[in-house]
Amino acid sequence: MARARSSKKREDIFQAGLKLFSQHGYSKTTIKDVAEEAGVSFGTVFTYFETKDQLFHACVTEPLVEFREHIMEIRNRLETLTLQQLKQIIDQHVDMFFEKEREIRVIQYVIGQPERFQEMEELDSFANEFTQFIQDIVVIGMKKGFLPNSNPEEVGHGYLAFLMGARLTYTDHKNVQLTNGFKNQALRLFGIGV
Amino acid sequence: MARARSSKKREDIFQAGLKLFSQHGYSKTTIKDVAEEAGVSFGTVFTYFETKDQLFHACVTEPLVEFREHIMEIRNRLETLTLQQLKQIIDQHVDMFFEKEREIRVIQYVIGQPERFQEMEELDSFANEFTQFIQDIVVIGMKKGFLPNSNPEEVGHGYLAFLMGARLTYTDHKNVQLTNGFKNQALRLFGIGV
Amino acid sequence: MARARSSKKREDIFQAGLKLFSQHGYSKTTIKDVAEEAGVSFGTVFTYFETKDQLFHACVTEPLVEFREHIMEIRNRLETLTLQQLKQIIDQHVDMFFEKEREIRVIQYVIGQPERFQEMEELDSFANEFTQFIQDIVVIGMKKGFLPNSNPEEVGHGYLAFLMGARLTYTDHKNVQLTNGFKNQALRLFGIGV
Amino acid sequence: MARARSSKKREDIFQAGLKLFSQHGYSKTTIKDVAEEAGVSFGTVFTYFETKDQLFHACVTEPLVEFREHIMEIRNRLETLTLQQLKQIIDQHVDMFFEKEREIRVIQYVIGQPERFQEMEELDSFANEFTQFIQDIVVIGMKKGFLPNSNPEEVGHGYLAFLMGARLTYTDHKNVQLTNGFKNQALRLFGIGV
DNA sequence: TATGAATGAGGATTCATTCAT
DNA sequence: TATGAATGAATCCTCATTCAT
Known part of the structure; x- marks a missing residue:
């Protein structure tokens, strides 16, 4: 049977990598550590990920797929957005940023060292997508009248910064x-008093 | 015999370490790299910093002194605070977070890996000091009437998160x-529309 | 149960090993490479050769059988040797040394590292057989008068050295x-001007 | 003092590498072995040779310098060459090929695996230089009358092959x-009976 | 103080071999 | 027989630290 992308062992190794990279960074995390954490032997890590680099890259980028789905699922239904729904979205965002601790930590590790990692491009385009999504929300909200006059771009960037900072600063x-x-503070960035 | 804390060479090495640690993290930065960047010889680094660890520790914590001064200088004159002054303070904070790129990057590198570094305590107490300072401002502002009703703690934490996130996410x-x-967005966190 | 020495797959693996060992030496050649070159799966190599060592040993020694036949077939008819036939033999030898490139390369690889390989003994005895054969020719040739006065041993060793060197040095x-x-030069070693 | 090309330690490591590479080939020789043989610590090898590859390259090519001098020193005095001198030269060549065992073994190791090593070019041009030198000798010898009619090119290539083969085949x-x-056999390649 | 050669522990990666399927 | 995932010993190389000059 062909080595499946979704093998149980691959997933164990991936999760072990995610945990250790998010806790100790790239260099301090050793393949030996990952193997032990995953409960497989040393060499087996290389059966599923050719290099340490590729394992790291996977840990940084693969979660983005799920993020896209969860974070921007209502993109298609933007036209019917209500304030109530916006509050729910913000709730989800904050919850997700706190729950997906490891996934976001490795991302922050990468964007904190832009000169060092090539993953930056993929992350940049993801960030652009996200802020664009927020801008669309702001535009709709202003048109519908449930958001005060705002600069959509400023809100987009500010909101992303805020979520990242919250995740980074508070454990x-x-x-x-x-x-x-x-x-509550996130709502204020949209100009909504609490 | 005590080495001069303020030698020119020590400063060069410190700045080189700050630059490289902020760009490439702890492990990827080598003493050889630091020496070259500082324009001193390999061994000289160890003349001023006993270990790589101590150099890193210095790069993380020494800037905190200046931060304290700059960020919280008006602490003593809080009683006479005006909205105008608050806006100036926020301006200064944002500017500083963007200008002190390297200093903040190494701090973010450390707080992003809380299981790994012992510097955390010093950084935690600095963060507490900072949020407390913000909370004091909010209380004063509400008392004086130039700030709307707010939860001071929420504003403090939200504001710090926002500054950190802005610095992390935008280069x-x-x-x-x-x-x-x-x-503008920072003002909104205080409940001030733009 | 005994495996067929003559299976098609065994031959494919053998040829693949011969090719790769002759091109890249023992250590640089991996079983994976051999399997790919042979068009069989990784594990199958071990079905036909218990270890990498045994495959290598086979590649070095099995060709010797054929060599014996081709090189020394006229051994029994030495008494009737003519100059014309000697020239034919030399032709055959030179041609064979150039044609059997891989087989001879692995042999040269082994004799170039006498401290390393145990195959040396088999090769030594083959070399002795060969030089003895040449010595016999020289003795006959001198007796029959178509070769000038020579030291048969010197000619034997010199001729073998020459063939090996030609194969090694010229691709x-x-x-x-x-x-x-x-x-032509080979003839001169027998004292025959051209 | 700048790390000299001629440091005692560098020479020790070089000789250790030459010995082990010539005996066991490239891959089977480990840096650990070289260090032990040289009587230095593991890391010290890397102080003098950046990589194992570079050490090997040095072992293959650096001896060529001395070879050039010793083998072709009389190149400038070719016009006055005598048979007596030619015999002396051949003596020197044979002696040198047997004495410089290690140096020539590593060269043979490389030319025996032309697909594998890049050193080939340097060795090729050295070989061309050498055979050209022999051809010049043959031309002079024929002109002066102490050598019989010959094809200079054939003698050049045959002579080099012979020397290499002698060194390879006889320990x-x-x-x-x-x-x-x-x-004696070498002389015959020049058409000189003994 | 300044220097950089020497050291060896530690880490990524390779690969022969085993073995369950 | 054929396959290829699992294993871990072995190897190259890096780099913090020491220390003699």
Whole structure:
């Protein structure tokens, strides 16, 4: 049977890599560590990922697929957007940024060292897509009247920055009060008082 | 015998370390690289910093001193704060976060890997100091009436997250339009419409 | 149960090994390479040759059987040897050394590293057999008068050295002029002017 | 003091590499082996040779310099060449090919695997130089009358092949009778009966 | 103080061999 | 018989640290 992209072992190794890269960065994470964490032997890591680099690249970029789906699923239904829905979206965004801790940490690790990693391009285009999505929301919101007059671009960039910063700066994602606070502050970026 | 903390060479090495650590992280930066960047010989690095670890630690924590001064200089005059002054402070904060690129990058590198670095404590207490400072501002602002009703803690945490995220996510600090946008968005976190 | 020595797959693997060992040496040649070159799967190589070592050993020694036949077939008819026949034999030898490129290359690879390989003994005895054969020819030739006075041993060793050196040093076995030149020079080793 | 090309340690490592590469080939020789043989630590090898490849390259090509001098020193005095001198030259060549065992072995290792090593070009041009030198000798010898009518090119190539083959095939360079035999056979390649 | 050669522990990667299917 | 995933020993190379000059 052909070595499946979705083999159980591949997934174990991937998750081990994601965990360790997000905790200790690229260089400090060793293949030996990954193998142990994944419960496979040293050489087996290389059966599924040709190099440490490729494993890292996978850990950075593969989660983007799911992000796209979850974050921008309502893109098609933008025209019917309501304030209520926007609040829900923001809730989802904040929750996701806190829940997908490892996935976002490795991304932040990469964008924090733009001179070093080539993954930057893929991440840049993802960021552009995301901010564009927010801008579209702002435009709709202003047209529909549930958002105050705003500069959509500023809101887009500010909102992304805010989500990233929240995830980077605060680790305790079990703290409900904290995440609720961030949700309130996120609303303010759209000009919505709480 | 105590080495001069303020030697020209020590400063060169420090700046070289700051540059390289901020660009390539801890492990990828070698002492040889630092020496070359600083224009000193290999061994000389060890004359001023006993280990690579200590150089890194210095690069992360020493800038905090200056940050304290610059960011919180008006702490003593909080009682007489005006909206005008708050706007100036926010301006300064955004500008500083973009100008002190290297200093903040290494800090973000450390807080992005909390399981790995012991510098965390010093950074945590700095962050607490900063958010407390913001909270004080919010309380004053509400009391004086130039800020709307807010949860001071939420604003403090949100504002710090926002600054960090802006610095992390956006590299182009020459872009005036971008930084102005961030200043506007920062005001919104305080409940101030633009 | 005994595996067929003459299976088609065994021959494919053998030829692949011969090709790669002769081109890249023992260590640089991997079983994976051999399998690909032979058009069989990785594990199949081990079905026909227990270890890499055994495959190599086979590539070095099995061709010797054929060599014996081709090179020394007229051994039994030495008593009736003529100059004309000697020239034919030399022609055959030179041609064979250039045609059996791979087989001789692996042999040269082994004798070039006598401290490393155990195949040396088999090769030594083959070389002794060969030089003895040449010595016999010289003795006959002198007795019959078509060869000048010579030291048979010197001619034997010199002739073998010459054939080996020609094969080692010159790759272009399509060059007729070159091989003709070697044939002329080979004759001179027997004391025959051209 | 700048790391000299002629440091004692560099020479020790070089000689160790030459010995081991000539005995066991490139891949079977490990840097650890070289270090032990040279009496230095593992890392020190890399202080003098950036990579294993470069050490090997040095072992193959650096001896060529001395070869050029020793082998072709009389090139300038060719016009006055005598038979007596030619015999001396051949003596020197044979002696050198047997004495410089290691240097020539690594060269033979390389030319035996032309698809694998890039050193081939340097070696090719050295070989061309050498055969051209022999051809010049033959032309002079024929003109002066102490050599019979010959094809200079054939003699050049045949003579080089012969020397290489002698070195490759026979290990016992202490055997005077053997080397004398080779000297006689070498003369025959020039058309000189013994 | 300044220098850089020497050291060897540590890490990525390769690959022969095994073995379950 | 044929296959190829799993294993881990072995190897090249890097680099922080030491230390003699």
